[in-house]
Structure formats: structure tokens, C-alpha cells
Amino acid sequence: MDRRLNLKEAAGRTEPWDVVVIGGGATGAGCALDAASRGFSVLLLEQQDFGKGTSSRSTKLIHGGVRYLRQGNISLVRESLRERGLLLKNAPHVVHKGAFVIPCYSIWEKSFYVFGMKLYDLLAGKHSIGSSRALGRAEVVEKLPNIHYDNLKGGVIYFDAQFDDARLLIDILRTAETHGGVLLNYCRVTSLMKNRNGMIDGVEFEDLEADEKFTVRAKTVINATGIFSPSVQEMSDPGSSPRITFSQGVHLVLDRRFLLGDSAIMIPKTSDGRVLFCIPWKGRVLIGTTDTPVGLPTLEPQALESEIDFILDNAVKYLSIKPTRGDIKSVFAGIRPLIMKGPAAKTSSLSRGHELLVDASGLVTITGGKWTTYRKMAEDAVDKAAAVAGLDRRNSVTASLPIEQPANSEDDTALDSNFAITRGEIVRAIRDEMARTVEDVLARRTRILFLDADAAIRLAPRVAEIMAKELGRGDVWIKAQVAEFEVVAAGYAPGFYSKGNH
Numbered sequence: 001m002d003r004r005l006n007l008k009e010a011a012g013r014t015e016p017w018d019v020v021v022i023g024g025g026a027t028g029a030g031c032a033l034d035a036a037s038r039g040f041s042v043l044l045l046e047q048q049d050f051g052k053g054t055s056s057r058s059t060k061l062i063h064g065g066v067r068y069l070r071q072g073n074i075s076l077v078r079e080s081l082r083e084r085g086l087l088l089k090n091a092p093h094v095v096h097k098g099a100f101v102i103p104c105y106s107i108w109e110k111s112f113y114v115f116g117m118k119l120y121d122l123l124a125g126k127h128s129i130g131s132s133r134a135l136g137r138a139e140v141v142e143k144l145p146n147i148h149y150d151n152l153k154g155g156v157i158y159f160d161a162q163f164d165d166a167r168l169l170i171d172i173l174r175t176a177e178t179h180g181g182v183l184l185n186y187c188r189v190t191s192l193m194k195n196r197n198g199m200i201d202g203v204e205f206e207d208l209e210a211d212e213k214f215t216v217r218a219k220t221v222i223n224a225t226g227i228f229s230p231s232v233q234e235m236s237d238p239g240s241s242p243r244i245t246f247s248q249g250v251h252l253v254l255d256r257r258f259l260l261g262d263s264a265i266m267i268p269k270t271s272d273g274r275v276l277f278c279i280p281w282k283g284r285v286l287i288g289t290t291d292t293p294v295g296l297p298t299l300e301p302q303a304l305e306s307e308i309d310f311i312l313d314n315a316v317k318y319l320s321i322k323p324t325r326g327d328i329k330s331v332f333a334g335i336r337p338l339i340m341k342g343p344a345a346k347t348s349s350l351s352r353g354h355e356l357l358v359d360a361s362g363l364v365t366i367t368g369g370k371w372t373t374y375r376k377m378a379e380d381a382v383d384k385a386a387a388v389a390g391l392d393r394r395n396s397v398t399a400s401l402p403i404e405q406p407a408n409s410e411d412d413t414a415l416d417s418n419f420a421i422t423r424g425e426i427v428r429a430i431r432d433e434m435a436r437t438v439e440d441v442l443a444r445r446t447r448i449l450f451l452d453a454d455a456a457i458r459l460a461p462r463v464a465e466i467m468a469k470e471l472g473r474g475d476v477w478i479k480a481q482v483a484e485f486e487v488v489a490a491g492y493a494p495g496f497y498s499k500g501n502h
């Protein structure tokens with residue numbers, strides 16, 4: 001993916017694109033791949049880096065959603081389990097099966113979850129990836145050596161899938177490019193153009209690196225901007241009332257010693273009635289998440305002190321080595337776009353299903369949903385957009401389309417003893433994956449910021465120097481990049497919270 005060439009192609013094209021996609025998260029990337037692989041010409045515009053929004057901040061689960069089963073949302077669970085099966089087949093390099101154990105502290109609880117997980121198995125049908133079963137106390141301790149075992153009565157094991165969200169996103173985009181899609185990061189859509197009949201026929205966007213504006217023509221425009229979708233709907237239909245509401249979720253990342261073994265823990269009922277996961281992830285443990293209503297969407301949300309306390313308070317009940325604030329390696333927050341259907345008491349009770357809207361000017365907005373269902377969301381959005389624009393009828397092919405693996409980077413010396421980041425990997429991230437800033441490399445092309453914020457801050461000057469050489473930048477750029485990264489990374493660093501900065 002070469003940004004300079006892509007910008008030239010976007011700016012130089014006089015013909016309308018079949019599809020312009022706004023937003024470079026999971027949903028937009030999925031739409032670009034779906035449209036490009038059907039043979040449509042497609043341009044995707046992302047205002048910041050790919051995945052800067054919610055799509056790099058998930059719990060990293062490709063799952064049916066045990067919680068949605070409890071809420072009785074059977075169709076969402078069934079659809080998600082089907083998509084899980086497709087992702088395991090189409091992207092095995094980045095999505096893998098994982099074992100999840102529900103520890104039970106009463107016999108009644110154990111019977112309840114054995115029954116519930118059998119239903120989950122049943123809903124997976126031919127996409128099942130392993131049967132759930134009851135575990136005795138000793139088996140639970142064998143799978144989760146650090147489980148709190150006073151009064152433990154046994155548990156239930158079931159199987160779901162885990163992934164690296166930002167990595168899958170980049171690989172979906174690279175696959176879209178192989179099929180002819182043109183992708184641009186750091187390009188913000190600032191307005192929508194309309195023809196004499198009031199129908200959208202193009203977009204105006206700004207290249208944020210060069211402060212330059214461009215217009216492109218489009219037969220149809222898909223708004224896949226997640227929590228920002230109301231602002232794009234507003235460009236099309238001023239005064240339109242937003243249909244989504246926002247809820248923040250926080251994760252803590254800890255050293256692996258807090259969760260030994262290969263299995264994850266699924267805590268079925270936290271003090272606020274949600275589920276909480278403790279998951280082995282890239283040599284660390286990921287614990288989350290929360291569900292806190294927030295007023296305004298933002299690209300760099302920050303955890304509340306109360307959310308960190310909530311996660312620690314619930315996790316310590318299940319772990320024999322009790323984590324404290326001092327053990328946190330990184331804290332990250334993301335915001336969910338949730339569809340509002342009338343007044344709901346709690347954001348956690350709102351559906352994680354997706355919704356397609358077409359306004360009077362033909363703007364196709366796709367909102368809500370889950371990472372797990374990104375492919376199906378994209379298929380539905382492109383079907384709708386093609387119908388609105390009167391494009392040729394072509395069926396989606398993504399259900400059986402393999403997602404490309406990252407190209408090999410030149411092997412050379414690791415820059416850090418704890419993380420396998422190399423000069424070659426940074427160069428590859430720039431040349432093949434459009435990384436433009438130190439944050440792009442440390443937060444999303446590698447996940448070091450999410451795994452250990454202090455280590456990422458230490459690495460930033462070396463990464464900036466290597467990037468500057470590759471991008472033809474000088475000392476001023478290096479200094480500015482390090483300073484900018486430090487501001488963002490401070491929000492992930494546990495010290496930021498313990499010092500009461502928030």
C-alpha cells in the first residue's frame with residue numbers, strides 16, 4: 001500500500017468511483033474488500049490511521065457472544081458463530097481457536113452454564129469449533145493454575161476464537177488493494193457533493209499531511225465511520241437526529257504471571273451483571289471490559305479511575321495472585337457505537353446488531369455491529385449501496401475469500417529484548433502498510449503500546465529515527481513525532497492514572 005501513489009490515483013481520476021467508503025475501521029475495510037472483490041472500483045478514505053478508532057481497541061474475540069445468548073439474541077449469536085467459522089478458515093494466520101473456562105462456585109451455577117454452553121454449541125451447528133463440557137475442580141485448576149479455588153465447585157470449558165484486531169484490519173485492507181481498491185489514511189472527508197436532484201455524487205476530502213483539498217466523484221457513498229457516523233449523516237442531511245449512542249469499554253493489560261496456562265477465564269457475572277474476560281494475549285493478560293455511557297465520541301478515549309477499579313475489583317475475586325494498579329502494563333479504552341431503539345435503561349442491554357440506513361440523498365450508513373460480523377455487515381452495505389446506485393448485480397464473494405498474510409520483513413536485530421520489533425518490520429510497515437507516524441507503528445502495526453506503554457515510550461526515539469530515514473524526514477520531524485507519541489502514550493501508561501492525572 002503506497003500512500004503517495006494512491007493519492008495520485010484518487011486525485012487524478014475523473015471518472016466516478018463505483019463506491020467511495022468513508023472510514024477505515026473494520027466496517028469500512030470490510031466494505032472496501034467486499035466491493036473491490038466484486039469488481040467495483042472503490043476508494044476508501046480514513047481521516048486518521050487505519051484502525052485508530054474502535055477497531056484496534058476491542059477485546060480481541062471473534063465470538064458468538066455468550067452474553068448475547070443470555071440476552072436471548074439468538075439470531076445475532078447464530079450469525080456471529082457462522083462468521084467466526086468463516087474467519088477461522090479465511091484468516092488462520094491471525095484468528096485462532098482458544099479455550100475459555102467459566103469457573104463455578106456453586107453446583108447450581110455449574111448446571112446453568114453447562115446447559116447454556118450446550119445451547120451455544122448447538123447454535124454453531126456445522127461451524128462448531130469444539131464441544132463444551134463440564135470440568136471437575138481439579139481440571140479447572142489444571143487449566144487455570146492461578147484460579148481462586150476456595151469453594152470452587154468445577155467449571156465449564158467452551159471454545160471461541162481470538163485475534164489481533166489491528167493486524168487483521170491491515171490484512172483486510174491489503175487484500176482489498178490486491179483486488180483493485182484504493183485506500184488512503186490521513187484523508188478526512190469534509191463534505192458530500194450532490195447533483196441537481198439532491199443525490200450524493202461525490203465527496204470532498206482533505207489530505208491532512210499536505211493540508212490539501214480534493215474532490216472525487218462517486219456513484220454511491222458508504223458511511224462506515226462508527227461512532228462518528230452521525231457527523232457524516234449530518235453532512236448529507238443537516239439536522240438529522242443520530243440513531244446511535246456511545247458506550248466506553250476499558251481493558252487492562254498485565255504480566256502473564258497473573259494467568260498461567262493457555263485458557264482464558266470467562267467471568268459470567270460481574271458486580272454490574274456483565275461478563276469479564278481474562279485472556280492470554282501476545283505474552284500478556286488482557287482483562288476487560290466495562291460498559292460506561294459516554295456523551296461525545298472521541299478518537300483517543302481515556303479510562304475512568306472507576307473503570308480501572310471495577311476491573312481490578314472483579315478480577316481479584318477470581319485470581320489467586322491479586323493484581324494491583326502497580327501491576328498494570330497498559331490501559332486502553334474504546335467506544336462502541338450502539339443502535340438506539342427507544343429509551344434503554346443501560347447501554348449494556350442495547351443490541352450489538354448492525355443497522356443499515358439510506359437517507360433521502362442516497363447516503364448509505366452502516367452502524368453498530370461487532371468486529372466478528374464485519375464481513376456480513378460489509379456484504380449487506382455493499383448490496384444496499386449497489387442497489388441505491390443501480391450498479392450491476394454482482395454477488396459478494398468474501399465468504400470464501402482468503403485474507404492475505406503480511407509480507408515477510410527483512411530479518412535483522414530486535415530493537416528491544418522483550419518485543420520482537422525490528423528495523424525491517426518498521427520499514428515494511430511504512431512501505432506495505434502505510435504507517436506514517438510513530439504511533440501507527442507502536443500502537444497498530446505492532447501492538448507494543450497496548451502491551452507495555454512504558455516500553456513503547458522508551459522505544460519511540462529509535463522508531464522515529466528509523467522512520468525518518470525511510471520517509472526522508474529530518475530532526476524536527478523526529479522530535480515532533482516523539483513528543484506527539486508521548487502525549488498519546490501517557491493515556492495508556494498506568495503511572496498516568498496512579499498520579500491522579502485523570
Ligand SMILES: Cc1cc2nc3c(=O)[nH]c(=O)nc-3n(C[C@H](O)[C@H](O)[C@H](O)COP(=O)(O)OP(=O)(O)OC[C@H]3O[C@@H](n4cnc5c(N)ncnc54)[C@H](O)[C@@H]3O)c2cc1C
Nearest residue numbers: 023025026027047053054055058059061189226249371372
Ligand atoms: C471495548 C470494546 C470491546 C470490543 N470487543 C469486541 C470483541 O471482542 N469482538 C467483537 O466482535 N467486537 C468487539 N467490539 C466491537 C467492535 O470493536 C466494533 O464494532 C468495531 O470495531 C467498529 O468498527 P467500525 O469500523 O464501525 O468503527 P471504527 O473502528 O471506529 O472506524 C471508523 C473510522 O471512521 C473514521 N472517520 C470518522 N469520520 C471520518 C471522516 N469524516 N472522514 C474519514 N474517516 C472518518 C474514524 O477515524 C475511524 O477510524 C468491541 C468494542 C469495544 C468498544
